[in-house]
Amino acid sequence: MKIAIFSDAYYPQINGVVTSINSIARNMADRGHKVIIVAPSYKNLQEQEYPGIKIIRVTSISASFYDDFRWTNPFSYIAYRALKDEAVDIIHFMTPVFISLLGIKFARKLNLPLVATFHTFIANPLYFEHLFKGPLKITEEVSWKYLNLYYDCADYVSAPTEEAVKIIRENHCTAPLEAISNGIDFNIFDNTRSPEFKKCWGLGDKVILYVGRVAFEKNLRNLMDSFDLVYKTHPDAQLLIIGDGPQLEEFEKYASLKESRKKIIFTGAIPHNDLVVSGVFEAVSLFATASQTETQGITLLEAQANGLICVGVREGGIINLIEDGKNGYLVSPGDVDEMAEKLAYILENKASLGSMELAAKEMVDVHKMSRIIDRWEELYQNLIDNKENLPVKDYLHFSALMKFTTQFKIDFRYFLKKIRPSRTFVARNPEFKRRPYRYRNIRSKAPVSSTKLKKIRSFRSGQRD
Numbered sequence: 001m002k003i004a005i006f007s008d009a010y011y012p013q014i015n016g017v018v019t020s021i022n023s024i025a026r027n028m029a030d031r032g033h034k035v036i037i038v039a040p041s042y043k044n045l046q047e048q049e050y051p052g053i054k055i056i057r058v059t060s061i062s063a064s065f066y067d068d069f070r071w072t073n074p075f076s077y078i079a080y081r082a083l084k085d086e087a088v089d090i091i092h093f094m095t096p097v098f099i100s101l102l103g104i105k106f107a108r109k110l111n112l113p114l115v116a117t118f119h120t121f122i123a124n125p126l127y128f129e130h131l132f133k134g135p136l137k138i139t140e141e142v143s144w145k146y147l148n149l150y151y152d153c154a155d156y157v158s159a160p161t162e163e164a165v166k167i168i169r170e171n172h173c174t175a176p177l178e179a180i181s182n183g184i185d186f187n188i189f190d191n192t193r194s195p196e197f198k199k200c201w202g203l204g205d206k207v208i209l210y211v212g213r214v215a216f217e218k219n220l221r222n223l224m225d226s227f228d229l230v231y232k233t234h235p236d237a238q239l240l241i242i243g244d245g246p247q248l249e250e251f252e253k254y255a256s257l258k259e260s261r262k263k264i265i266f267t268g269a270i271p272h273n274d275l276v277v278s279g280v281f282e283a284v285s286l287f288a289t290a291s292q293t294e295t296q297g298i299t300l301l302e303a304q305a306n307g308l309i310c311v312g313v314r315e316g317g318i319i320n321l322i323e324d325g326k327n328g329y330l331v332s333p334g335d336v337d338e339m340a341e342k343l344a345y346i347l348e349n350k351a352s353l354g355s356m357e358l359a360a361k362e363m364v365d366v367h368k369m370s371r372i373i374d375r376w377e378e379l380y381q382n383l384i385d386n387k388e389n390l391p392v393k394d395y396l397h398f399s400a401l402m403k404f405t406t407q408f409k410i411d412f413r414y415f416l417k418k419i420r421p422s423r424t425f426v427a428r429n430p431e432f433k434r435r436p437y438r439y440r441n442i443r444s445k446a447p448v449s450s451t452k453l454k455k456i457r458s459f460r461s462g463q464r465d
Contacts (some may be wrong), residue, residue: 005093006102058079101398121295148172153395156176183367214244312331313330
């Protein structure tokens, strides 16, 4: 098979979507299939190479709301020509933005089956804090309408967990839906460098790990608030935050105000290939996340594959990964005290929780990558073989996206703050107001004589008297 994957999120970005794309692409390539990835261009990018995978970059410009996200040209003839020459069999898009708009258009023009994967709950209001931090505002209902514009175009839609599929159905996606895990390759991990990792970051024996984007929707403030409570009874505990994102500096400032500030460690981004062999999973005690927006959570799967007990929020795809009290703990969304209680309990009783660590490894086995690739192979082939029997669907017209923008709301206060500088009011002497007007010391501009005016004009024009 020749498979084209379209995604607005791809290397050099580091996130779960990119990890998932690389996992599918490389495993399919290892099985003898050819994979073409269509993604945004970046200046001075040294492209990653992998046998059986070809990458096509589409002209792009930087987006303001996220450091490494790009807006791309939604009309790329070069990409279209390349896909036609490659005789692609099926198209799979991963993100509901302009690159995927290209994928939808090409699938319809070339009469190819179209698959889509729902990776991110961008309709969740927690995303709005940085996606729409400018003058344009949007509601959750309108966000779902936007997402359905994309996903209803697909012949088949996947989401990583049953809970994610349920949420998508509840929000009126009409395409066929199936839960297909992002999957995890158990062979990529190497923890032999664990002592070196601990020494590098000055880690002790009670370390709570978070890996992921450092952004508002990951609810890191709640995680740090919970850790601050843990620190009061466990002053030797540490919180290790691995990742980068648009709010890294903001969260670093927030951490600096905490009593536990010296125990909160930000490493910044660590490339996935380096992270899985760094030894981090053996260097820490447990994994925790306060995110309420996960469709699944690849970093949580990776922690479980390494036998870590995980603490997460009882919302989104995480509820399909953590069975409360068996392989980890689920807490109520936003409940800082409950999360702190579970974190402290694991740190205090880790030596006696071996059965939970074993359960974490056993229960993650269903997400083994070989099983996931088996399902993708079967699904792709089935759609290719039956493409003539698929329902006729139009491609997503750019005009439909433009029409959708009329449902945005404009925050005019944003413009006022930008255009009109804040005024500084100076309190005047009360005696000033009580004086009669004629007695006030008001300075006025002195009149300019005609002779003086001529001299000024002569000087400005470069003439001399």
